Amino acid sequence: MDKGGVVTFFFLALICFFRVSESAASTAxxxxxxxLIDNGNNNYIPSIAKANYFPYGIDVGIPTGRFCNGLTVTDYGARYLGLEFPPPYLSLSSGTAAILRGVNYASAAAGILDDTGRNYGSRVTFNGQIELFAKTLMLQLPLLIPNSEALSQYIANSLFVINIGSNDYINNYLLPNLYTSSRTYSGDEFAQLLIANFATQLEALYKLGARKMLLVGIGPLGCIPSQLSINNSTGACVERINELVMAFNKRLVPVMLELNSTLPGSFFVYENTYDSFYDIIKNPSKYGSEER
Known part of the structure; x- marks a missing residue:
């Protein structure tokens, strides 16, 4: 897959975000x-979901904990906005000024549901990540921005990128030998369960002061290598899995619109990664790649 195409979609979402938003430019x-966007947090916890060894990081010469050759899409997004890369939360010492450029709380194997990803050992769930942000806000940032009004404005002007949900399928619902979710819920019921939890979590971030939130939809999981190796030896996308994902994504958009209309000052943007990635997979020549 052509990384340039993937990064372009993220940039387009950012451009849309800031053209529509009339608030001040983000500073963090x-x-x-x-x-997908963990930049090293799992290096610090007992998990088998780690990327601190080669060939990860081969393009930059050293493994950093990012699950890619070099930089993640949010790294490129930060660079596009003129921001320094936000450091992984678990790498920080108390009171460090590095948090003024933002913080990365993402953790490999994390999901919307707390139970998701336990097959990998420790991970910081989305609820746990929100708790860590609350700690940053209440205990760490006031040391650097002691004026409460200035701190509130700093948070309101910051960009919050949220890319979560894939593991709730590939490391929960699609592992029936380890999780009961697929026996408990239909595909639509599970999507609704995720959406209900996700909406509550987004409201929690809003209550903590977040206003600009970029919500990244789940991509076509039926086309990723792990699912192809398990479900389809021909290399064709597993549409049954893609349909599960679409059930989530189609519910996310109206929730986003409702939050925008009911939470004063909020600005949520949805990034439709599903259609973007699916088009890359089905029409690689459009993006400068050859079909194999």
Whole structure:
């Protein structure tokens, strides 16, 4: 897959975000999610979901804990906005000024549901990431921005990137030998369960002062290598899995619109990664890649 195409979609979402938003430019980025944007938090916890060894990081010469060759899409997003890369939360010492550029709380194997990803050992769940942000807000940032009004404005002007939900499928619902969710809920019921929890979590971030939130939808999980190796030896996308994901994504958009209309001062933007990635997979030549 062409990384340039993936990064372009993220940049387009950012451009849309700031063209529509009339508020001040963001001065910091706070990142929540899973392995797609984890930049090293799992290096510090007992988990088998780690990326601190080669070939991870091969493009930059050293493994950092990012689950990619070099930089994540949020790293490129920070660079596009003229921001320094937000450090992984678990790497920070108390009172460090580095948090003024934002913090990355993302943790590989994390999900919307607390139970998700336990097959990998420790991980910081989305609820746990929100708790860590609350700690940053209540205990660490006031040491650097002691004026409460200035701190509130700093948080309101910051960009919150949230990319979560994939593991709730690939490391929960689609592992029936380890989790009961697929026997308890239909695909639509599970999507609704995730959405209900997700909406509550987004409201929790809002109550902590977050206003600009970029919500990244779940991509076509039926097309990723792990699911192809388990479910389809032909290399064709597993549409049954993609349909599960679409049940979540189609529910996320109206929730986003409702939050925008009911939470004063909020600005939520949805990034439709599903259609973007699916088009790359189905039409690689459009993005400068050859079909294999």
């Amino acid at each position: 980025m706070f990142i929540f999610g899973d392995s």
